[in-house]
Structure formats: C-alpha cells, structure tokens
Amino acid sequence: MEQLNWVIPTTSIFIILFLILKRRSDHKKLPPSPPALPAIGHLHLLKQPLHRSLHKLTQKYGHVLILRFGIRKVLVVSSPSAVEECFTKNDIIFANRPRTLAGKHLGYNQRTIGSSLYGDHWRNLRRLATLELFSTKSLAKFQEIREDEVKLLAKQLFEECRGQVSEVNLRLKLVELAFNTMLRVISGKRYYGKDVVVQEAKNFQILMKEFAELLGSGNINDFFPLLQWFDFGGVEKRMVKLMSNMDSFLQNLLNEHRSVRASNRRDTEMTLIDIMLSLQEKDREFYTDQNIQGLILTLLVAGSETSATAMEWALSLLLNHPEAMDKARFEIDCNVGQERLVSESDISKLNYLQNVISETLRLFPVVPLMLPHESSHDCTVGGFRVPRGTMLLVNLWSMHRDSNLWEDPTRFVPERFESRRESGEGATYKLIPFGAGRRACPGAGLAKRTMGQALGVLIQSFEWHRIGHEKINMAEGRGATIPKLDPLIALCNPRQGMIELLTHL
Numbered sequence: 001m002e003q004l005n006w007v008i009p010t011t012s013i014f015i016i017l018f019l020i021l022k023r024r025s026d027h028k029k030l031p032p033s034p035p036a037l038p039a040i041g042h043l044h045l046l047k048q049p050l051h052r053s054l055h056k057l058t059q060k061y062g063h064v065l066i067l068r069f070g071i072r073k074v075l076v077v078s079s080p081s082a083v084e085e086c087f088t089k090n091d092i093i094f095a096n097r098p099r100t101l102a103g104k105h106l107g108y109n110q111r112t113i114g115s116s117l118y119g120d121h122w123r124n125l126r127r128l129a130t131l132e133l134f135s136t137k138s139l140a141k142f143q144e145i146r147e148d149e150v151k152l153l154a155k156q157l158f159e160e161c162r163g164q165v166s167e168v169n170l171r172l173k174l175v176e177l178a179f180n181t182m183l184r185v186i187s188g189k190r191y192y193g194k195d196v197v198v199q200e201a202k203n204f205q206i207l208m209k210e211f212a213e214l215l216g217s218g219n220i221n222d223f224f225p226l227l228q229w230f231d232f233g234g235v236e237k238r239m240v241k242l243m244s245n246m247d248s249f250l251q252n253l254l255n256e257h258r259s260v261r262a263s264n265r266r267d268t269e270m271t272l273i274d275i276m277l278s279l280q281e282k283d284r285e286f287y288t289d290q291n292i293q294g295l296i297l298t299l300l301v302a303g304s305e306t307s308a309t310a311m312e313w314a315l316s317l318l319l320n321h322p323e324a325m326d327k328a329r330f331e332i333d334c335n336v337g338q339e340r341l342v343s344e345s346d347i348s349k350l351n352y353l354q355n356v357i358s359e360t361l362r363l364f365p366v367v368p369l370m371l372p373h374e375s376s377h378d379c380t381v382g383g384f385r386v387p388r389g390t391m392l393l394v395n396l397w398s399m400h401r402d403s404n405l406w407e408d409p410t411r412f413v414p415e416r417f418e419s420r421r422e423s424g425e426g427a428t429y430k431l432i433p434f435g436a437g438r439r440a441c442p443g444a445g446l447a448k449r450t451m452g453q454a455l456g457v458l459i460q461s462f463e464w465h466r467i468g469h470e471k472i473n474m475a476e477g478r479g480a481t482i483p484k485l486d487p488l489i490a491l492c493n494p495r496q497g498m499i500e501l502l503t504h505l
Helices: 002-028 050-061 080-087 101-105 120-133 136-141 143-161 170-187 199-216 232-262 272-282 289-320 322-335 344-349 351-363 396-400 416-423 444-461 496-503
Strands: 064-069 072-077 166-169 379-381 384-386 391-394 462-465 489-494
Touching (some): 050 064, 050 072, 050 396, 072 080, 080 391, 120 136, 120 272, 136 143, 136 444, 143 166, 143 170, 143 344, 143 444, 143 489, 170 289, 199 232, 232 272, 232 289, 272 289, 289 322, 289 351, 322 351, 322 444, 351 416, 444 496, 489 496
Antiparallel strands (some): 064 072, 379 384, 462 489
C-alpha cells in the first residue's frame, strides 16, 4: 500500500513535467515575436499607417512573425514562399474571416462575400459573383456602360478646358467616374457629378463617406471584448445607426426596381438589381433582400473607391515620370490612333499601359494589407506552428518593395514587367494586389478593364502636366485603402489631334 501511495504522486509529477516541457517545446515552434506588454500585447509598437509599422517589425524579426493584439494572436507574413504556403497547402484553413464589429454591423452579421465565414453561404455568394457578375459574358453585358462613363468624363474635361490649359482635380473626377460606373451597372443611376442635384444622390454620398470612414478607422474594441460592454468610443452605436440608414436606402432601390418590373416598363437599361430580382423569383431562400443588399454594398465599396485610388496613383506616377507618360501615349497612338477613343478591347494590345498599372499596384497596392484571414485549425507556415484562431495579415506593401525580390524596388519602372512577361513565369506570389487563394478578389478582371480603358482615354485625349516644377507629393493618407495624402490636381489640355473627336462626343 505504501508503495502504491509513492507511485501515484510520482506519476503525477512526471505527467506535469511532460506537459510543461511539451508546452515549452510548442512555444519554441511559434514564429519570432517582439517583446510584448501585459494585456495589450504588441499594440504599443504599431502606428499609422499600419503596413509601414509591420514592415519595420518584419525587417527586424523576419518575414513570418507572430504578434498579439489584445486577446488576438496575429500572424504577419510578407514573403512569396510564406504567402504561397498560406494559400495553397493551408488555403482551406485560412479561408475564414475573423469576427469583428465591422463584419457584424457593416457586413450584415458577416453575411457579405467579403466578410462571411467560410462555408456554404460564402460558396453560394462566390458562385453568384463568378457567374452573374464577373464572368466574361457578364463583363461584356455591361461594357457599353463602362465605356460610356469614360466617354462622358472625356467630354466633361474637354468642355471645362475650352481649348486652353485648365487645372483639374483628378481625384474628384476619378471618384465620380468609378462610382457612377458601378452605380449604373447596379441600379441604372448616376449619383455623382455637377449635373446630379437630387436629394437621393446627396443622401447616398453622405452614407458612403461615413461608411468608408468607419470601415477604415480600425476598432480597438475588436481586441478587447471588455470595451464592447460599454461601446468604447461610441463606434458600435455609429455603425448601427449608419446601417439602419443604409438598409433603408438600399431597400428603396430594390422596391423601386420591383415596381418598374411589375409595370412591365422596358424603357430602362437592364441592371444587376434586375438580374438578382429575377434570380430571387426562382430561389427566394438564398436571394433574400438582405443578401442582395449585402452584395450591392460590397460591389460599391470594393469596386469603386479602390479603382479610383489606383488610377490616381497611376496618373501621379506618370506625371512625375513624363518619359513614361510619353511612352504610354506613343503606344496608344500606334495601336489605336486618334480617330476613336481607346476601348476595353484595345487593352490587351497596350502592353506598356498594362505594365504601368502593374507597377502602380506594386508600389501602391490599394489594399496594402490583405483583408484579414483566420486559421480554423492548427497549421504550420515557414516551419513554425500557427495555432487555431490566429488572424493572418499579409503585408503586400512590404513584399512588393522587398529588395530581395525586386531590383531597385522603390523606383517606378514599368519596363521591369516586360522581361517578366517574356520569361513565362506564370502565376507568382511576388505581386498579388488582388489577393490569392480561394478568397482572392473575384473582380480583378473588371478592375483591370476599368482602369486600363479610363487611363488609356485620359492619356490619349489630353496633355497632362504638373502645376509648377515640383514633383507630385506621393505621401500616403490613412484608411483601409492606401489613398494619396493630397488630392491630385494637374494641368489638362486637349491634344491637338484629338480636338475633332472630342468635339463630337
């Protein structure tokens, strides 16, 4: 009996020691991490813009590191090999989205295609987007609208110039172009521009401005659940109020289209709302009004301001590098001429213009940190253990400027993509401005078409110059995207050989 009493505590001690050693062994397998503070973790090391703060940590601790934001573990990766591992071998594991207050209130309780958890609902949304919105057939269906909006922009600029050099706020013009294009595709309406004065349009602009501010402000409450009990900063209250107004606005849009369809009027152009209402009649369980509203909101947020921001960066870079502007214009003159405007079908022949867009997205990826993912199971990345429930942040900005991957990475050199195209490297994780894996942006094709044609027409139709001799300020602003700090204002003058065509637009 005495021997048995001795064995039991001894066995318990060995079990405890084994668990302690195992825990230490597991801890050693975690990625590198800077010293953390109690409770807040590594939040004290972060400043805006976040992608630059994380880049500094990467330079010190490596391209795979783990941080703690309050209660959340965060994996930060910024190398092609690590990114490839995350979105090939571990793609399903990282297919989830973390739960956030923005996803709850701005994403219809995480029911939109961008915020929804991985599962049947997300797969159905993805299938809808792929087949009905971004397929080759669907893109062709709305091509006329996209090209018409670019034509309207060129006409407006020509009329404002009145045959002489004029200052143009390009940020304002590009935002109007992007939103009006998407709005016409979605609802058949235009809500931006000096000719739009209806109250409905003003209400929409106010809603979208506040939505962008809340989405890009970050929310400390996501990392400290205790703060959510009393809504620290009042962010949740603002989100609830905003979405109540947004719901009413979007529901009115749906009801308006239902009314038109019921009256059998055919004097309006077919829109995405019409397509989705037709699908709703066949499957009311999935195509609920809320799902349709969530899809509309996602398209407006992800497909409008992002394109406008990317085009503003591209034109800023071209103004700072006039030799690149001249080269792009020469290519357009050779392949398109001056008898008609650049169309979307021309973009495939304009290789240098495509290189300009690629180089712009490398230097200034519109979303410098890919939308957060979350691991649903334990996995390994770069030989390190990543626990279940870890948020994944991919720092595209850091990877796109890595001197080990790019020669002279901070310089604007569109020509660097000529040799890459000829080498036939195929898919690569060095440049992924639209994300990677099964949750990559499904609208990449639409974005490239929109940017390519709009930039092509602006370069083809007008001479653009800086105001004064100083280069355009390329400082970054704050937000979920990476906007320019200062709006781009440039001198615009119609090209002599394009005046006849512009006059008759």
